[in-house]
Amino acid sequence: MRKLILPVSILAVILALVVLAPVLPLADERAMDIPHRFAGPSMAHWLGQDEFGRDVLTRLIYGARASLSIAIGSALAAALIGTALGLLGGYFRGIVELFTVRAAEIILCLPPLLLALLVVTIFGAGFWPLILALTLLYTPNYARVVYAATLQVRALDFVTAQRALGTHPLKIVLRTMLPNVLPPLVVQISLVIASAIVIESGLSFLGLGVVPPTPSWGLMIRAARGAMEQAPLLLLWPSVALAGTILTFNLLCDRLQSVLDPRAVPAGGAIWLRRRRTTPIAPRIAPDQVERDHAPADLLSVAGLTISLDRPGGIGSGMELVRGVNLGLRTGETLALVGESGSGKTLTSLAVTGLLPDVLKITAGTAAYRRRDGELRDLIAEDEDGHRQLRGDEISMVFQDASAALNPVHRIGEQLTEVILAHRAIGRAAAKREAVALLGRVGIPDAERRARAYPHELSGGQRQRAMIAIAVANRPKLLLADEPTTALDPTIQAQILALIADLKRESPEMGVVFVTHNLAVVAEIADRVCVMYAGQVVEEGPVAKVFARPRHPYTVALIGSVPEGDAERLVAIPGAIPAPGHMPPGCSFAPRCDHAVAACRKAPPPEFWPEPDRRTRCLRFEEVT
Amino acid sequence: MLRYITYRSLVAVFLVWIVVTLVFLLLHLVPGDPAEVLLSQGSTAADPQAVANLRDRLGLNDPLWLQYAHHIGGILTGDLGTSFRDGAPVAGQIVQRLPRTLEVIVTAALIAVLLGVPAGTLAAIRAGGWIDNVISFLSSLALSTPVFVVGSVVILIFAQELRLVPAGGYVPFAVDPARHILLLLMPAGTVALALWAVVARMSRGSVLDVLERDYVRTARAKGLKRRRILKRHVVRNAMIPVLTVLGLEMGTLIGGTVLVEFVFNWPGLSGYLVSAVDARDYPEVVGIVMVISILFVLLNLVVDIVYAVLDPRISLTR
């Protein structure tokens, strides 16, 4: 909202000038003083006098009155009509659509100027005909925008539900649809106002605008253009006023867009695209210090990883989403990261690959990784270029939603080839052959033909197979799989898990971090499991041991929530994860814990080591069963 | 695909028919009489009998439905009629004028894309930074400066002061290619200014949107070089909506370049349309509007097809 202050206050000043014009100490906007025509700026006439000797400043302000009220008036009128047409057409479709949206689109076929010319000629030049002409011109724009938005909203569940309940269609349209199409509408209005100001000036220039002696910016520019030799300043003032106002409206429009849709504009654009490192790295522990005997992790060893929200000036900046996470991975081992949504498991895996969104920052921790050549690197300290060399080559990721993670406009084969070519010096043809082989390897039938398909032409399972093919194309040392099976139905899930197990068998040295919330999957695939809760690791240990005797009440609850057979979701744990900004002072699970005692609520519990290969963050781990 | 095009063509024919009818009726509703205007040139009093004679000759004394029937009949047999003013065949005139307007629009679009896409992409990458602000400022300026001001200033500086270019006008390419291009660049550049702003703003928004997409993260996860990610996975995808909007903008420009044509004395279709309206030259106005609406509809179809080509997820079915 703070972003809106600047444009809104400028607009307020302009509007105040316009509204208060009659009471301001201004000259008469029509009083001619022909002997002093084209006089330059003076004390009495700050911006000089025009071709009739009238005061330019006064006419500029009164001109704003005409220009702005026409622009705003027609933008709002068109918004009203266009929205109605778009809503009705989009909601009812069929014949209604034909007579609303499609009918409005006929106007688009007419050259805008002809339309204005015809309207103004039929109704005579002046304020209202101009509003009518501009309203007609802009109505189809709104109709289109609202129509498109309506179609999207219409397909949503809650609208379908209301329809099924027999709610009156008009009520649905007004109460449900309208509020939902409002954001694109508001942006459209500010766009149209800016455009209408320009069009008004153009029409006035052609003599189709406001009728003199009422001033408008367009009329002023028209008059000044003829006298460019005599008084160039006369052209400057209305042009500056016009450009300034448009600028303000455009600014307002941009800011509105980012306020109404906060997702649209991340602060500072894409930081990763910049060559320079912009965020200084907090001092870290040297990598060799983190190697600890109870976690002999020769491949990857994460220690003290803390991730916070980084939105300077924004709400909740500095909030810690991941807190002091330690975990280790040995060569050839599969580690499962489990927890509810928001537990920080995905962020942890993204942090290791340097793919965190720009609004998140690693504020502490290290991630020691042993490269193929034996060199030990801190992945947290790595910059984008350093990560880039590793990513797709030594460290690969498989994402949850393959349909979103694959680029829809490139063929599967190409998307596979490019990762090969990015890291290996082989020919394009060889890479292509290898890509086809890989697709066959991950179980895509008719790989030769499928390589030429676009992602949307594949089934969900095949897409995920392709995604996996991309990840293993360069035989990575470390594979991070972020809920790779969640979006798939159970049969396909099983196939994908089998595929990953298969691939593991082929490359026994590959370490896998498997992020999931599905304990059944964990049992099937992982060697060790790491349970995360509210940004912390609460328990870690070998899968069999943890499942047999959990040492943290949360783990117990997790296991308990899995119904017999295959389970999709963890539903049965009462309560919710505390929000990152509102962590309880003690154990973060205490509010939901049956075992919690007073001590639990006092201070965060430290890590305990019930066995050499297990740890937990529970004071009462002995009592937990 | 073929079925789709057939369907769209049928809709187009219907649409064009409505437009033609609408314009025909509106023209007869507009005050001002073709014969009267023609014979009152130079602010002279026209002989009422002469006006009546001319009206008769032009068929304006027939009932409206008959005039309409004649007109539509003519159009159906491929005859757009002849000018009320000097009897020149309308179709021939349009054939002569249309390429000139298209030339300006296409050149302008090329300039706008070549300069607007990089500008918008840069602004998106540096969103919130000073480059973004400068580009946003420039695009607002380009959008808000009326073309007739730009035109006058360009002529003043480049033609009158520096004498680098002629003061507007038109020379056929075949006669003098260099001069033709020089003359073309002025109106095209001016049209490109506003179009550039649209493309730059759209590109910025679209690139910002795409940057947030999962597949860009995938591209990063593959370890691709920045340039390649930007080219293949960001800009390539971001351009789809930009080109669509550009196509629609170009559609509005056919017949919408009046001021530019006027200021640079470029004899295109828009200026022709305005002079035809001024003279109440009904066959010319109807003919021009018909061609413009056909082009508009065609362009929309092309935009949709291009969209489908650029974005394989879209299929052309209805």
Add this chain to the structure above:
Amino acid sequence: MTMRLTRRSFLATSAAGAALTFVGPKALRAATNGTLRFGLSAYPPSFDAWASSGSAAGTIKLMMHRGLLGFGPDGKMRGELAESFSVDDDGVWTFKLRDAKWHDGSPVTAEDIAWNVAEAAKPDSTAYFRGEFQSIVKVETPDDKTVRMITKEPSAVLPGWFAHFNMPMIKKGEAPDTTMGAGPFKLEKTDRGVSLSLVAFDGYYKEGLPKLAGIQAIVYADENLRVAALDAGDVDLIEYVPWQAMEQIEANDQLALDAVDGPFMYLTFNAEHPPFDDPKVRRAIAHAIKREDIVAAAFYGRGGPLEHLPLAEGSEYYNADLAHGWNYDPEKAKALLAEAGHPDGFECTMLATSQYGMHQSTAEVCQAYLSMVGINVRLDLPEWATRVQKGNQGQYDMAVMGTTASNNDPDGMTQLVDGSLPASFVRSYGLKTPKLTELLAKGRQTFDEAKRKAIYEEMEKQAIEETPIVGLAWRSQGFAMKKTVSGFTNMPGQLCFYSPETLEETALG
């Protein structure tokens, strides 16, 4: 000043041109003189020889065609296709043709001329002089070179019709919009709306003319661009110089301006809308407007106040004592309004057009001054075609108009003030002026100079009383050219649009 200068240079170059013709063949002349690039203000809407299609069409017609008569650079009427013309005591006009040729080489005969008159006068003709020609009852062709015209009543103004650029002669049997005439240039090529190419006609009846090898007429609809094109060297000569550019052209030592006060602005009234049926109200308005401000604001001081009927100071019919009959006198205006029963003024609309800046600016100044005497004017500024129709149909209270008369003869005012003529936007609507009608008719039938002067003086007195229109301003009509262009003359007064006739004597370099 400019006038004299150009005339002197004209004499010099025409002598040189004449010398050249003796020296070598026409090809040589063409090579030395080249093609003149003429910046036209509009593309001729049609080539119809006899229709009034505006000044741009007039310009092109004056290149291609010639009438029986024409005007010399000095503004004097002279024979063109007719070598001589005279009127006998019965008022029969006799034209003796010279040996002129059509562009196809065939001779111009008396029969051709008779056919032109007959065709233009036909009931279904669209000729500008169709109405006037109804008074020509018979055209006789006693021989190939003689044409006699017999009119219903004697007409002193008949030669004016045949000198008009809207009555050029075309070859018998040609369509009215033929481009084949007997003028100095042949139309070779056109790019409709863009340009016209004309080449010298080597069979032109004036020895040694035209001097130019050809003319390339290029349309520049935007007046500012037209000036820019001249300034940038894209054209050699432009018409319709906008007033705001005149100073800049005069200051440019490469360019010359040739401007005359010819066309004029005036107000018309709708007498069917009270109170404009009251001559006192009309006269009050005439006294309420300060003309100098119109000249300054609409014409950048290029022109002059017009406080009576548009009779130029140089005219033989100018009456110095009547010249300020409608002088600016707001007190008198208020008194007249009070006398007419409107001491507090009234509200009304004023029709003008937004298409032409000068009409709009004139209207704005009038509006400002009329408000000072209590008349609140709302401007109606449609585009030109609508304005013409509204004017013709009387859909207005008061209107701003601007035009020129056919020529410098006072009969030209008939179009403006004769209420017996059909309704037209050039004159007041529904205003009967029987006394003026009678005097104007008398003037047309009188051949004696002294008698005519007396008639028109009385007519003017009567007009100032009745105020059928209100003169506002003369406006300067200018041609601008490179200093290297010689022989082109802007003809005086109302004849400024005939000036392209002197293109036959124009030379380059």
